[in-house]
Amino acid sequence: MSPTATTAASPRIAHRIQYRVGHGGFHATIVEDATAKDHLVYVYDVGAKPDKSELLLAIESFIDMLSSRKITRVDYIYLSHIDGDHVNGLRELLDALAAHSPKIVVANVVLPWLSSVQKLLTQSRNSHRQPSTVVTNLAGSDEDADVFLRDLDVENVIRITAEGEDAAPTATSTSTSTSTTIPSGSSTLPTSVPGWLLLPIKTPAPANFESSFRTELDNRLPNHLNPNDPADHATILRDHKPKIVDAIRAVAHLIGVSQKRVANWSSLALLHGSTTPTTPCTVSIVPPQHVDAQCEHGWLHTGDLPVADAVVWSNLSSELLRASLKSPLCVVVAPHHGSGLDHNDALYTVAAPGTVILTTGRKLTGVNMGNPSYSYNLGKVLASAGSIGANVVELNNA
Numbered sequence: 454m455s456p457t458a459t460t461a462a463s464p465r466i467a468h469r470i471q472y473r474v475g476h477g478g479f480h481a482t483i484v485e486d487a488t489a490k491d492h493l494v495y496v497y498d499v500g501a502k503p504d505k506s507e508l509l510l511a512i513e514s515f516i517d518m519l520s521s522r523k524i525t526r527v528d529y530i531y532l533s534h535i536d537g538d539h540v541n542g543l544r545e546l547l548d549a550l551a552a553h554s555p556k557i558v559v560a561n562v563v564l565p566w567l568s569s570v571q572k573l574l575t576q577s578r579n580s581h582r583q584p585s586t587v588v589t590n591l592a593g594s595d596e597d598a599d600v601f602l603r604d605l606d607v608e609n610v611i612r613i614t615a616e617g618e619d620a621a622p623t624a625t626s627t628s629t630s631t632s633t634t635i636p637s638g639s640s641t642l643p644t645s646v647p648g649w650l651l652l653p654i655k656t657p658a659p660a661n662f663e664s665s666f667r668t669e670l671d672n673r674l675p676n677h678l679n680p681n682d683p684a685d686h687a688t689i690l691r692d693h694k695p696k697i698v699d700a701i702r703a704v705a706h707l708i709g710v711s712q713k714r715v716a717n718w719s720s721l722a723l724l725h726g727s728t729t730p731t732t733p734c735t736v737s738i739v740p741p742q743h744v745d746a747q748c749e750h751g752w753l754h755t756g757d758l759p760v761a762d763a764v765v766w767s768n769l770s771s772e773l774l775r776a777s778l779k780s781p782l783c784v785v786v787a788p789h790h791g792s793g794l795d796h797n798d799a800l801y802t803v804a805a806p807g808t809v810i811l812t813t814g815r816k817l818t819g820v821n822m823g824n825p826s827y828s829y830n831l832g833k834v835l836a837s838a839g840s841i842g843a844n845v846v847e848l849n850n851a
Contacts, residue, residue: 465646467727468518469752469784471744472511473848476790476814477501477538479511480754482725483522484649493646494519495529497723497754499546500539502814508542511743516549516557525557528643530607531653532564533756534720535575535591543587547605559607563641564591565655565721566612566620566634569681570663576690577697578716594683599632613637613721615657616768638772648729650751650778654722656758656768659708662715669700710762713794720756722769728777736783736808736844744810744846750783753804757789760797770803781805786812791847793830801837809838811847 465486472479478498485492496515501508519527527550533539550557567575575592590601599610610632614620620634635641637655670680673696678685689697705712727749734748753773760766773780782804789795791811801809813829831847838845 465727465749466747467749469746469748470515470518471784471786471810471812471848472508472514473742474501474505474508474511474812475849476503476812477508477542478533478754478756478786478790478812479508479515479542480786481515481518482752483518483524484646485522491646492522492524492526493643493649494524494527495531495651495725496527496546497531498533498539498756499530499542500537501542502538505542505545509545512542512546512549514743515546516553519557520553525555527557527559529561529563529641529651530559531721531723531754532562532591533722533754533758534565534717535567535588536578536716536757537586537588539756540587540591544605547607551606556606561609561611561641562602562607563611563613563653563721565719566614566618567592567719568618568620568663569683569686570666571658571719572683573680573686573689573697574666574701574716575719576686577694593686595632609633611635611641613639613653613655615655617657648727650725650728650776652724652772652776652778654724654769654772655720656718656722656765658718659710659762659764662704662708662710665704665707666700669703670697673700711759711794714759714762717757717759717789717795718762718765720758722756722758722772723754724751724773724776724778725754726751726778726783734783734807738846742848744784744808744848746783748783751778751780752784752786753782753806754786755788755800757795759795760788760800761795766797766799770799773803781807784808784810786810787834789829791829791831791834793833796833796837798833798837798840801841801843805841806843808844808846809834811845811849813847813849815849 467484469482477500480497572592591598612634701712730749734750736746739745785804785806790813
């Protein structure tokens, strides 16, 4: 469902930064009224590879920005999906906010709801298996993930479900935190900022994938292991990971999708901005090459969403077209850092952004020094952006 647009409030200022972290992502928005007394603050993703040096500097810069404005609350931290280069700086961010004097409270962490199969796929594609990593803590049981976040002083956890996912809206609470599940397309907009849209979007996986994958994996595993039981996941990952890969390959071939995209279907997109912008936006590059914008207009973050898949694009485009925040958008952060594998020309035609941001890193050593990380082909995104006259900014680590 789409949220209802509301009437614009008094004049406001929106400061938005896409930080340069190399291969990864870290975005922050601060919306304040003309008196600078009321604020809406949110973050989208906080992760980087192959190292976090640039990310840690960005977190420090973000904390300084909040401190200079005497802001003591972050309303939302959106995590597109549970992959190291999107979440591996979460603990450092939360620790820094809690250590600030006065303490900066985190009201909500918003992340995609994952079925047991999606959790297993998420953990299987990550190389970070140590028990203490953010990935393993968030991709375990929901209860364990809630405890992990609560121990880091997060007040509430919100999980977003895609259409057709078997997770009825729920609400649980402890003495210090709450956990809720809401459907994709629901606005998590605080009522104190009328007219500002925060629209999380999760697209469903292709029909029959999960049931077919469970069947294929069950046929390969010993009878005492159950892919639907998170308690068995550690053993399955440790002793039977090749069987997971074989099952993914078999099902992907069966239903005609790319096995490389399977674990990214759960990525959470975020459409955000004012439904009634009153001022033109100014986008600039500031040292050390962050994208810094005074902008009320629409931005779209897509995580690693594989929009090249027809089903994924159909669902995402439907949400974009019925949202109260319309194109042209100011900024689109390219899906999967700008990878050609997950590119779709139609995204840029529909969103019509003035700026496209690439968040892939660059190889710093070896014979391929200077080339995009993971051999990403950025040419498709560059061509699409050029065809609509968009400015392209690459926030790499070179």
